[in-house]
Amino acid sequence: MLQPCEEVIDFTANIAYEDDILYRHFENIIVKNSDLTRKLVSNQANKTTAHFRWYKYKEAFSSDLVLYLLSKYNIDTGLVLDPFAGAGTTMFAASSQGLGSDGIELLPIGQEIIKTKILIYDICMEDEDIINEIKDFINARSWTKNGENINFDILPITAGAYPPETDKKIKRLLNDIALLNSKTKEVLFFCLLCILENISYTRKDGQYLRWDYRSGRRAGQNPFDKGNILDFDSAFTDKCHEVIEDIGCLSKVNTHEIGHINLYKGSCLKILPTIPANTYSALITSPPYCNRYDYTRTYALENAILGVDKKLIIELRQEMLSCTVENKKKNLLNLNKDWQAAIDICDESHLLQSILDYMDYLKANKLLNNNGIATMIRGYFYEMACVIYECYRTLKPQSYMFMVNDNVKYAGVSISVDLILSQIAEQIGFSVEEIMVLPRGKGNSSQQMGSHGRDELRKCVYVWRKA
Ligand SMILES: C[S@@+](CC[C@H](N)C(=O)[O-])C[C@H]1O[C@@H](n2cnc3c(N)ncnc32)[C@H](O)[C@@H]1O
Structure with missing residues (x-):
């Protein structure tokens, strides 16, 4: 087996160090929640629910999860948004409770x-x-x-x-x-x-x-x-x-008793900036x-x-939030010059930058199994920062934003998506109330498992509140 060189050890040690600092920052609000079963947080629970069982959208969460969050956080009036609407689970579940809902889907x-x-x-x-x-x-x-x-x-x-x-x-x-x-x-x-x-x-x-x-x-x-x-x-x-x-x-x-439902067709990076500030009473989403x-x-x-x-299809792939190795860098400031603030926050995130430095090093030394991974990770966090910025702007004060997301692992390094995005949200102005963790995390892709062993990666629902 190849021994990692000293530079690799330095990079990974630095990532572990920054990860530990951020973990300790959020430690008290990272909570295992046994209500959050895999079934609830995935499409599985939809398979037996009328109206939600028709099309099995594999990347969906369940309508029961939306009902659980609405009930737990007493959200019973106003308008709910999902900027990554998928099959519209948030929209239809919220509407079944008499709430109006908007969704954006590309x-x-x-x-x-x-x-x-x-x-x-x-x-x-x-x-x-x-x-x-x-x-x-x-x-x-x-x-x-x-x-x-x-x-x-x-x-x-x-x-x-x-x-x-x-x-x-x-x-x-x-x-x-x-x-x-x-x-x-x-x-x-x-x-x-x-x-x-x-x-x-x-x-x-x-x-x-x-x-x-x-x-x-x-x-x-x-x-x-x-x-x-x-x-x-x-x-x-x-x-x-x-x-x-x-x-x-x-x-x-x-x-x-059914709330009005409205779909915006297109990219949330283009549509969110057109929505007035302080519109929504809650936001429930799961990005790619x-x-x-x-x-x-x-x-x-x-x-x-x-x-x-x-x-x-090629155009849509590029418009999607960067989550594939084929995504090219988007010019975010061309889309909205106000996003400089979100970009600055990413530039100053020590954990994110330590990961990006490592990915760039691996790319330069041809050590990534696909060079597009470095561009994808960078694009993912910078674009998400802009989306979070817009979510904050369009939420009413004191309102909640919930996000379902998984941590990931590349080149042997676990990327704490939950910590990085929560820090970005905090710096944008959200209060990070809880990072609810599923009792069982997720193993890794088979490619990763072969060379780096099996680590459990946190699967989470983040709970952020607009100050
Ligand atoms: C994890 S799925 C969401 C599933 C949804 N929660 C549900 O229950 O059906 C993420 C969705 O985001 C959409 N998406 C990706 N990039 C987007 C963008 N830039 N604007 C709007 N939607 C996007 C994808 O097409 C996908 O449907």
């Missing part, structure tokens, strides 16, 4: 999920009967018969993603739903989106799509078997029935983690069906 798949869920809520409120139209459509099973097709093969990376019979049925279905009234069409299209992964040869796996050996794609050394690939007819009709069943429950809710996950690749099946082409 990627088309999240926007489509939120848009269709809003449409379904509207349908229930207006008492329109599209349920019978959906039932008639699924009973007719027109997609099993010969007829016109609509093609969706626009992305090379998704070519051959479905068994041939399924591929044919999707194209037939796309054609036939296009002939329906627009609301019915949108709900049926959404049901199709919800099943794409399960009827395909692929599985979402963080940084990319994994391909099952049955796809015929080159399998490499360890062929992947995703298990049961669902049959199109039953997967689609089951999903439609699930949605119909939940629409039925929603229709029984007193619709006056600093973990190289590439949402634009893992949602390729959905992008293809949504008509998002290769060029737009």
